[in-house]
Amino acid sequence: MSLFQKLAQALKKTRSIFAGAISAENIEELEQALLQADVGFQSTEHIIEQLKKSKADKHEYKQQLNQILHQILTNQSLKTQASQKPCIIMIVGTPGSGKTTTIAKLSFLFSEQGKKVIISASDTYRAAAATQLGIWAERVGVQIVYSEKGQDAGAVAYDAIQKAISNNSDIVLIDTAGRLHTRKDLMQEAQKIKRVCQKFRTDAPDQIWLILDATVGQNGIQQAKTFNQELNLTGVIITKLDGTAKGGVIIPIVRELNLPIHYLGLGESAQDLEPFDAEKYIQALLE
Ligand SMILES: Nc1nc2c(ncn2[C@@H]2O[C@H](COP(=O)(O)OP(=O)(O)OP(=O)(O)O)[C@@H](O)[C@H]2O)c(=O)[nH]1
Numbered sequence: 057m058s059l060f061q062k063l064a065q066a067l068k069k070t071r072s073i074f075a076g077a078i079s080a081e082n083i084e085e086l087e088q089a090l091l092q093a094d095v096g097f098q099s100t101e102h103i104i105e106q107l108k109k110s111k112a113d114k115h116e117y118k119q120q121l122n123q124i125l126h127q128i129l130t131n132q133s134l135k136t137q138a139s140q141k142p143c144i145i146m147i148v149g150t151p152g153s154g155k156t157t158t159i160a161k162l163s164f165l166f167s168e169q170g171k172k173v174i175i176s177a178s179d180t181y182r183a184a185a186a187t188q189l190g191i192w193a194e195r196v197g198v199q200i201v202y203s204e205k206g207q208d209a210g211a212v213a214y215d216a217i218q219k220a221i222s223n224n225s226d227i228v229l230i231d232t233a234g235r236l237h238t239r240k241d242l243m244q245e246a247q248k249i250k251r252v253c254q255k256f257r258t259d260a261p262d263q264i265w266l267i268l269d270a271t272v273g274q275n276g277i278q279q280a281k282t283f284n285q286e287l288n289l290t291g292v293i294i295t296k297l298d299g300t301a302k303g304g305v306i307i308p309i310v311r312e313l314n315l316p317i318h319y320l321g322l323g324e325s326a327q328d329l330e331p332f333d334a335e336k337y338i339q340a341l342l343e
């Protein structure tokens with residue numbers, strides 16, 4: 057399957073919501089479809105307003121919608137990748153959102169690109185987490201640094217970065233424990249990991265990516281807002297897009313949070329990660 061076919065397959069349920077509405081006689085039906093696909097109230101209102109303003113004939117809804125979505129999704133303010141080595145990427149998110157799996161996918165992708173990757177197993181809460189990551193690392197063939205003698209998350213990250221510097225690695229991927237955005241103490245722990253990275257370089261970590269489970273739909277917006285306030289994110293990865301009917305959630309994330317989406321998770325294996333492409337996403341959503 058090509059990457060696009062995979063994406064189109066993943067968005068099948070969301071697309072079916074739009075299929076009827078786009079050819080519908082009235083704008084209300086389209087509005088319902090947007091809400092049903094988890095585009096959210098604010099962004100739906102914005103889109104419908106734009107659509108009305110365009111004075112599009114009902115035959116032109118699809119084309120207009122395509123243009124409006126394009127405007128929203130290509131307006132992403134991308135923070136540039138670090139020019140310095142190693143590029144330090146911290147992965148955060150709520151429990152079970154797909155952080156560890158995404159780390160595995162990213163290490164696979166970066167390795168394929170010829171980059172030398174080190175994983176920091178900084179989820180020191182869940183006993184099975186390091187084992188899970190170790191299995192992935194072995195499968196993908198990348199190095200991993202574990203917590204020794206009860207080291208905390210920050211200390212593991214410190215060791216991993218130090219190792220990356222000494223063996224000239226390109227990328228450090230820091231896996232972290234799942235934390236609810238409402239838990240202040242856990243947010244502070246994440247900030248501590250961030251400060252550890254800053255000991256090496258004031259502009260580190262180069263990236264802090266939030267892993268957002270698409271199946272939680274609108275709740276994801278609040279999660280992203282809080283994580284962003286606490287940690288100053290540089291982007292989002294949407295996971296579990298395969299099979300959900302809430303594939304529209306990407307739109308409010310970009311529009312209301314002004315955070316770029318970097319990748320989409322489309323399954324459970326190491327290959328199921330796709331760089332986000334607004335054009336392809338809209339096409340998979342509407343056609
Ligand atoms: N279908 C699907 N499943 C996914 C995807 N990403 C992750 N999963 C599954 O989601 C479950 C949780 O994934 P993990 O990677 O362990 O999530 P986590 O965020 O590390 O979880 P904690 O460390 O417990 O917070 C696993 O069963 C994964 O296989 C995806 O893109 N699609």
Ligand SMILES: [Mg+2]
Pocket residue numbers: 155156157179185231232233234
């Ligand atoms: Mg995990």
